Amino acid sequence: MPENITPPNWAEKLLRNLGRPETLEEVEGDLGELFRIWVKEIGIRKAKWRYAFTVITLLRPFTKRKQAPQNNTVANLYFMMTSYFKMSWRTLLKNKVSSIINIAGLTLGLATSIIIMLVVMNELNYDQFHSNLSKIYILMKNQETNDGISTGKSTAGPMAEAFRTGFPEVQYAARMAGFDEQQVIVNDNAFYESGIYADPDLFRMMTFNSFAGNVAEILSSNSAIVITKDMATKLFAQENPIGKTILFNRHHVLTVGAVVENVPSNSSIKFNMVVPFALFEKENDWLKKWDDNRIMTWMQFHLKTDIFLFNKKATQLLQQNTKDKAESLFAYPFKDLYLRSNFSNGHPNGGRISAIKMLIGFGVFMLLIACINFMNIATAQSEHRAKEVGVRKVLGASRKWIIFQFLNESFVITFLSLFIAMGFAYLIIPWFNANTHSELSFDLMSFRVWSLVLGIGLLTSLLAGSYPSFFLSRFLPVRVLKGRISNIKGGGLRRALVTFQFAISVFILICTIIMYSQFDYVRNRPLGYEQENLVDVHLDSMLTAKFAYLKDEVLKIPNVKSATGGSNNILYSGGAVTGMDWPGRKPGEDLSVVVADVEYDWSKTIGIKMIEGRDFNPAFKSDLTGCIINESAVAKMGLQRPLGCMVGGHPVIGVFQNFVFNQPFGPIAPMAVYLNKDHVSHFYVRIQNNSEWRRTLNNIEKIAKSISPDYPFHFSFTKEEYQHRFNEIANTGLMISLFGGMTIFISCLGLFGLSGFVAERRSKEMSIRKVFGASVIGVLISLSKDFLRPVIYALLVVIPLSLFAAQFILSNVSYRVPLSWWMFALGGVSILVVASTIVLYHGWRTAQENPIVRLRNEQ
Amino acid sequence: MTLGEFEEIVLLVTASLENEAYGVTITQEIEQQTGRSVGFNTVHTTLQRLEEKGFISSKMGGATAERGGRRKRYFTITPLGTRAVRDVKEIREKLWEAVPSKVLRWSKS
Numbered sequence: 001m002p003e004n005i006t007p008p009n010w011a012e013k014l015l016r017n018l019g020r021p022e023t024l025e026e027v028e029g030d031l032g033e034l035f036r037i038w039v040k041e042i043g044i045r046k047a048k049w050r051y052a053f054t055v056i057t058l059l060r061p062f063t064k065r066k067q068a069p070q071n072n073t074v075a076n077l078y079f080m081m082t083s084y085f086k087m088s089w090r091t092l093l094k095n096k097v098s099s100i101i102n103i104a105g106l107t108l109g110l111a112t113s114i115i116i117m118l119v120v121m122n123e124l125n126y127d128q129f130h131s132n133l134s135k136i137y138i139l140m141k142n143q144e145t146n147d148g149i150s151t152g153k154s155t156a157g158p159m160a161e162a163f164r165t166g167f168p169e170v171q172y173a174a175r176m177a178g179f180d181e182q183q184v185i186v187n188d189n190a191f192y193e194s195g196i197y198a199d200p201d202l203f204r205m206m207t208f209n210s211f212a213g214n215v216a217e218i219l220s221s222n223s224a225i226v227i228t229k230d231m232a233t234k235l236f237a238q239e240n241p242i243g244k245t246i247l248f249n250r251h252h253v254l255t256v257g258a259v260v261e262n263v264p265s266n267s268s269i270k271f272n273m274v275v276p277f278a279l280f281e282k283e284n285d286w287l288k289k290w291d292d293n294r295i296m297t298w299m300q301f302h303l304k305t306d307i308f309l310f311n312k313k314a315t316q317l318l319q320q321n322t323k324d325k326a327e328s329l330f331a332y333p334f335k336d337l338y339l340r341s342n343f344s345n346g347h348p349n350g351g352r353i354s355a356i357k358m359l360i361g362f363g364v365f366m367l368l369i370a371c372i373n374f375m376n377i378a379t380a381q382s383e384h385r386a387k388e389v390g391v392r393k394v395l396g397a398s399r400k401w402i403i404f405q406f407l408n409e410s411f412v413i414t415f416l417s418l419f420i421a422m423g424f425a426y427l428i429i430p431w432f433n434a435n436t437h438s439e440l441s442f443d444l445m446s447f448r449v450w451s452l453v454l455g456i457g458l459l460t461s462l463l464a465g466s467y468p469s470f471f472l473s474r475f476l477p478v479r480v481l482k483g484r485i486s487n488i489k490g491g492g493l494r495r496a497l498v499t500f501q502f503a504i505s506v507f508i509l510i511c512t513i514i515m516y517s518q519f520d521y522v523r524n525r526p527l528g529y530e531q532e533n534l535v536d537v538h539l540d541s542m543l544t545a546k547f548a549y550l551k552d553e554v555l556k557i558p559n560v561k562s563a564t565g566g567s568n569n570i571l572y573s574g575g576a577v578t579g580m581d582w583p584g585r586k587p588g589e590d591l592s593v594v595v596a597d598v599e600y601d602w603s604k605t606i607g608i609k610m611i612e613g614r615d616f617n618p619a620f621k622s623d624l625t626g627c628i629i630n631e632s633a634v635a636k637m638g639l640q641r642p643l644g645c646m647v648g649g650h651p652v653i654g655v656f657q658n659f660v661f662n663q664p665f666g667p668i669a670p671m672a673v674y675l676n677k678d679h680v681s682h683f684y685v686r687i688q689n690n691s692e693w694r695r696t697l698n699n700i701e702k703i704a705k706s707i708s709p710d711y712p713f714h715f716s717f718t719k720e721e722y723q724h725r726f727n728e729i730a731n732t733g734l735m736i737s738l739f740g741g742m743t744i745f746i747s748c749l750g751l752f753g754l755s756g757f758v759a760e761r762r763s764k765e766m767s768i769r770k771v772f773g774a775s776v777i778g779v780l781i782s783l784s785k786d787f788l789r790p791v792i793y794a795l796l797v798v799i800p801l802s803l804f805a806a807q808f809i810l811s812n813v814s815y816r817v818p819l820s821w822w823m824f825a826l827g828g829v830s831i832l833v834v835a836s837t838i839v840l841y842h843g844w845r846t847a848q849e850n851p852i853v854r855l856r857n858e859q
Numbered sequence: 860m861t862l863g864e865f866e867e868i869v870l871l872v873t874a875s876l877e878n879e880a881y882g883v884t885i886t887q888e889i890e891q892q893t894g895r896s897v898g899f900n901t902v903h904t905t906l907q908r909l910e911e912k913g914f915i916s917s918k919m920g921g922a923t924a925e926r927g928g929r930r931k932r933y934f935t936i937t938p939l940g941t942r943a944v945r946d947v948k949e950i951r952e953k954l955w956e957a958v959p960s961k962v963l964r965w966s967k968s
Contacts, residue, residue, distance in 0.1 A: 026919070027903065029929030030882035034899055037887070057900035 005044060007035050011052040018059045027058060084405050088412040098377045101753040103417050105746045106460065109370035110414075110421035112739055113456055115432060116363040118425075118440045120356055121449075126266045126338040130207045132300060135171070137307070137331035139297035139314070142346045143578055144326040145590045146636075151343035155297045155329070157287030160199060162317060163297075169305040174202035175277050175287075176269075177295040183540065183710065184273075185247035186235045190710035192540075193231070195273030197280040205300040206269065212242050213258025219276045224257030226274040232259050250541075252279060265439040268338055290321035299331060307331050324579070326590060362736075365504055366743050367456075371464040372497045373750030374410065378468035379494060380757045389472055390480035402473035410465025418457040436735055437728070467493075495790045498754070501747040502794035502831065508740035510802040510827035514819070515737060518810070519730045521817035528659030529570070530607030530686075531719035533693075536569060537683040537700065538715070542708035547599065547677050553703045559688040559696040565599035565680035570606060571722055573661040573671065580648035580672070582637045591636055593648070594661075594669050597676040603628075603656055605686045613643045613654030616675045623675055628654040633670035647672060664726055667814040744831070752838045755787050759842035767851035776847045783843040784836065791835045795828045802827075862914070862943050868893065869905045870944055873915055874936040881920070881931040882906070906934060914940030 012028075019027065031054060038047035092099045130136065139155045163173040176199070181192045200219040203226075208215070211229065218224045225248070232241040241256045248254050254275070263270050286292040301310070307330075314329040332348075342351040389402055397405075426442050433440055443449050543550055547565055554563050576592040602608075603615040611631065616623045627650035634642050634655055645652050650672075658668040687696050701713040766779050774782075803824065810816045862870070872888045873880045886902045889895075909915045920931040936944075 023903075023907070023932075025929050026882060026932035029926040029931060030903075031899065032926060032929070033883045034886065037883075054899050057898065058903065 005036075005039055007032065007051045008048050011055040015055045015058065019055075031055070080401070081408075084408045085412065087405065088409040091409060092413065092416075095381065097756065098381065098753050099413070101749050102374050102377060102413055103420070105370040105373045105749050106414055106417035106464070107421045107424065108742050108746055109366045110418050110456065110460065111424040111428070112366050112742060113363040114421060114425040114442075114453060115428070115440070116359050117452055117456065118429070118442060118449075119438065120360060121452075122266060122438065122440055123339065123352060123356055127268050127334060129264055129267070130205075130334070132205055132207070133335050134333075135300050135303070136205050136334040137299045137301060138334055138337060139299065140330055140332045140343075141293060142328045142330065143590075143592075145578055145592050147592070148344075149346035150592060151346055152293070153296050154293040155295060156290050156293050156318070157281070157295060158290055158321075159297045159314075159318075159329075160201075160299075163299060163314075164201075166317075167310070167313065169301055169310060170299050171302050172201035172205045172298075172300040174199035174205070174298045175295050176202055176298060177277070177280060178271075179275075181538070181540075182249050183247075184235070185250075185710075186244070191235065192712060193273055194271075195275060196269070196271040197275050197277045199277045201300075202298060203274075205298065208260045208263065211259045211261070215258045215260060215274075218257030219274065221257075222276055222278050222282075223252075223254055224276070225254045226258045226260060227256055228260055228262045228272050230262050231272040232256070248275065268334075290318065291324065298334075301331075326578075362739055366739070366746065367460055367463075369501050369504060369743055369746050369750070371460060372501050373746065373753065374413070374464040375467045376494050376497055376750055377753050377757065378406075378410075379471055380754055380761075382468075382472055383761065385472055386475050386480045389475045390477040393475075393477040394481070399473045403469045406469030406472055407462070407465040410468070411461045414457055414461035414464060418453070418460075422453065435731060494754070495786070498751065498787070499790040499794045499797075501750060502791045502835065503798045505744040505747045506794055506798045506827055506831050507802050507805075508737075508743055509831060510799070510824055511806065512737040512740050513823045513827050514806050514810075514817070515733050517823060518813070518817045519733065522664050522815060523726065525660060525664065525815060528608065528657050531722060533687050533689045534570075534606065534718040535685045535687060535697065535700075536716050536718055536721070537685065537704065537713070539565075539681050539683050540708055540711045543683070543704060543711065544678070544680055546707050547680055547683075550683065550703060550707060551599070554683075554685060554700055557696055557699045559690065559692050560700075561686040561688060562601050562605040563683065563685045564601045564605040565677060566602065566682045566684060567597040567676075567679040569682055569721075570684070570718060571661060571725065576669065582639065582647045583645050584638060591670060593633060594671045595674070596671070597674050597679040599675070599677050599680055602673070603654075605684050606659075607686075608659055609657040611655045611657055613652070615654055615656075622651075623653060626651050626653040626675065628652065628656055628673050630656055630668070630671040631658045632668045633672060636670045650674065664722075664729070665813050665815050744834075748834055748838055751787065751835060752841075755784075755839045756842045758786065759783055759846045763846050763849065763854045766846050767849070767854040770847075770851045771855070779847040780840060780843045783846060784839040787839045788832075788836060791832060795832065799824050799828060862947055865901070866905055866909060866914075867944060867947055869902060870909060870914055870936060870940055873906075873909075873934050874941075874944070878933070878935075880934045885934070909940070910934075913937060914943055 015028065015031075016024065031051065034054075035047055035051050038050055041047075042050070127133065138153060139159060140151055140153055141155055142149050142151050157175065160173040160175045163170040167173075175197075177197045178194070179197065180194045182194070184191045184193050198219060200216040203215040203219065210226075213226070215226050218226055225246070227235070227241065235241065235246070236244055236256075241259055244256050246254055246256065263272075281287050287295070301307070311328075311330040314331070315327075318327060318329050319325060336348070338351075339353040339356070340348050340351045342349045392402060392405075393399075422442075426444075429440050429442055432438070539547070539550075551563050551565070554560055573594055573596050576594045578590050578592050580591065580593050582591075598616070600616050600618055603610055610628075613628070615628065616626070627647060629642065629647060629652055633647070637647070639645055639652075642652050642655050656673075660668060661671075662669070685700060687693055697715065700715075704711070704713055762783065766774075766783065769779060769782070803819070806819060810819070868889060869885065872885050872892065876884055876888060882899065882903060885906070886897060886899050889897050889902065906915070906917075910917055914937060915934045916937050917932050917934045920933050922928045922930050
């Protein structure tokens with residue numbers, strides 16, 4: 001036969017590469033023989049084609065053997081599943097220490113995740129109960145000042161009416177203002193209640209279901225109010241409240257027109273009582289002014305409204321009426337109001353949503369750390385399991401089934417932990433709610449909660465089980481059964497995972513230390529006034545009217561050193577105004593200044609130092625129009641000689657030292673204080689620090705009651721109130737550090753299990769070392785080296801990183817603790833000490849053992 | 860276990876070729892005996908299937924120079940295979956007997 005009569009080369013190669021290897025020899029032979037026959041019968045060209053065609057039909061996918069059907073029957077699957085569950089359970093019981101470590105770690109991680117999930121769900125559900133939510137907007141105002149644009153919800157009175165009449169895209173528009181502690185008299189019993197004034201349209205847009213009466217209609221009249229169910233019970237007990245009359249604020253006789261459901265805890269708008277806005281309008285002329293921004297304006301738009309266009313029109317309307325080009329208006333969606341309420345320079349800039357993202361990240365990290373524990377322990381134990389895998393494979397288990405078996409094990413452990421974690425979360429939630437002022441509920445009847453919880457469990461078990469199952473199923477039975485597994489890979493990855501775990505732990509620890517020092521730093525911040533022994537008594541309108549008499553009488557009490565009044569609680573000093581004028585003000589310059597009204601003896605009673613000039617003095621009649629300002633105002637306005645300057649139309653008669661108000665962490669804003677006893681609603685009394693303080697307070701109460709008998713005597717010690725408020729802020733921070741502590745604990749738990757396991761595995765090696773003369777220290781070093789190295793790597797990586805992060809976070813805080821090296825050193829060293837203790841504990845036990853114990857038995 | 864029509868042919872041809880039954884001869888023989896053209900791949904997969912079912916067994920022959928040293932796989936029918944073809948034949952015969960002769964009269968010639 002001539003040389004060139006051979007089958008096509010490419011077809012032969014194809015057959016060799018893709019044909020079934022077990023029949024390749026005879027098929028190749030047969031085809032070669034057939035080819036020669038075909039050449040004779042039909043010619044070379046056609047024979048080649050036929051050869052190629054036959055080869056293609058013989059490739060693997062076409063000649064694939066059918067799987068033996070008996071492997072897939074339902075009955076077999078059922079028996080295998082029960083067998084796997086039984087095996088998982090037995091493994092769990094056999095390795096008690098590692099099971100406990102795994103379950104403890106996963107339980108903590110899952111319980112935290114469940115709580116975080118509930119917090120996040122609660123936050124995301126905020127305000128979602130309104131059925132028209134997507135169409136409701138709140139009017140917000142941008143104000144350009146020297147420090148950039150400041151954004152707020154306070155708007156002018158006439159806006160809503162103008163929208164209603166002149167803006168066709170606005171379906172409803174409503175004004176709203178809150179009130180505190182207004183007197184409500186029912187059948188001669190006086191109550192002091194808080195609530196809102198609202199236009200009827202507010203209830204046409206918002207969803208607050210009514211039990212009786214049409215809320216919007218009731219609010220259209222001037223003489224009826226709406227109350228919540230709880231309020232109805234409080235005021236009228238079991239009686240039907242509809243049609244009953246109350247005396248509101250001493251002057252207004254109002255009837256109860258409607259009762260609505262209690263306002264849900266996850267609502268931005270909160271009230272017990274709604275009073276028609278018209279009533280509020282009648283008494284307050286400033287509501288007619290375009291430049292007095294004190295109330296909220298809500299709108300509901302028709303579908304497909306161009307909000308951008310609306311913003312432009314609204315701004316135009318405002319600027320026409322105020323002639324102030326620095327102000328602009330925009331509509332902000334109600335659905336974003338709760339989660340994205342921070343504005344920087346006029347643009348939305350996060351808010352609660354960033355905290356939520358951080359929390360979710362936190363939960364994920366915790367679960368990850370718990371999963372890493374599981375992976376590490378499972379792979380470290382692989383030597384014990386390798387024989388089992390080998391035997392299973394020899395008996396016909398495919399790799400798929402081995403993977404399935406180990407995944408099953410991780411499912412059993414994870415779901416066991418999940419149910420413990422659910423119980424845990426259930427028990428811990430009341431405590432959590434009490435400490436963080438939240439209202440979480442673990443609703444076990446909710447499909448959403450269950451599906452999320454089970455989803456978390458499923459993801460966790462997949463994550464935890466994936467690596468071990470792929471790792472363990474890879475073993476070759478021959479090698480494993482011969483006992484040649486000493487060079488099992490996976491140690492490197494294990495070390496990397498431990499490094500990762502400890503990196504996170506160190507990071508969290510350092511952050512916690514910095515957070516603690518920050519709180520401590522702020523706690524010790526010089527306040528600029530004397531908080532001790534300062535009593536703040538709340539006044540109603542009657543007490544304010546007779547303030548001079550009240551003050552005189554109180555000063556007669558022996559233990560009272562001095563007394564004064566103010567429009568605001570000293571801790572939260574008033575609202576800021578803009579547009580104030582001062583000497584040397586450049587055109588276009590503006591400053592936001594906090595204003596407050598006070599009474600005589602203010603600086604003396606509060607304990608604020610005057611730097612220049614003097615406090616208000618009754619001897620000077622001209623003081624009635626004067627003002628005193630703080631250092632910050634002097635600095636911001638750039639006043640060289642502040643005394644006598646006209647600030648906002650009032651001559652400055654004194655400058656007082658900065659004192660901390662509003663935000664314990666924040667900068668001290670410019671402040672201007674005026675003399676006006678008619679606006680006084682807080683009565684400050686400086687009392688002697690002695691055992692008589694109770695009697696002193698009783699005497700003050702007697703005097704107050706003699707003036708306004710119904711008004712409940714409210715008082716607070718300023719220091720106590722400040723600390724309470726401060727702790728509330730600090731508590732949230734500490735809650736995060738509690739989670740951080742748990743993360744560290746889980747990491748350490750994992751290290752404990754891992755190092756214990758390796759110490760045991762290498763115990764024979766260590767015994768031999770000892771026989772050949774190694775010292776206890778030598779054994780310890782050789783055992784701990786493997787584990788302490790990843791921890792040290794983690795420290796090296798994370799300390800610069802945490803320095804960077806801490807600087808970034810603290811840059812948002814104006815009164816911040818200076819970072820110093822000890823914070824990082826403390827974090828690093830304490831993790832190192834804990835890790836060493838754990839590792840050395842096992843090392844010590846191994847090193848102490850009599851070598852003969854381990855060497856005598858040959859397993 | 861069922862025996863398909865083509866399987867039956869392959870099985871019978873394998874049996875008829877006695878010690879010379881391998882891929883090529885079986886393919887050739889079927890083409891000659893039945894007159895239809897069959898692909899090698901069809902014969903090959905059928906042989907594989909028959910072996911899986913246990914109707915035929917195979918063993919490798921010696922190396923020969925003409926096939927470039929590649930061995931042939933020889934097939935022989937197993938007792939199970941014999942019984943299977945015999946069963947088929949018996950069923951056919953029974954069926955033939957059951958058919959009244961006049962029904963088949965027209966197709967005879």
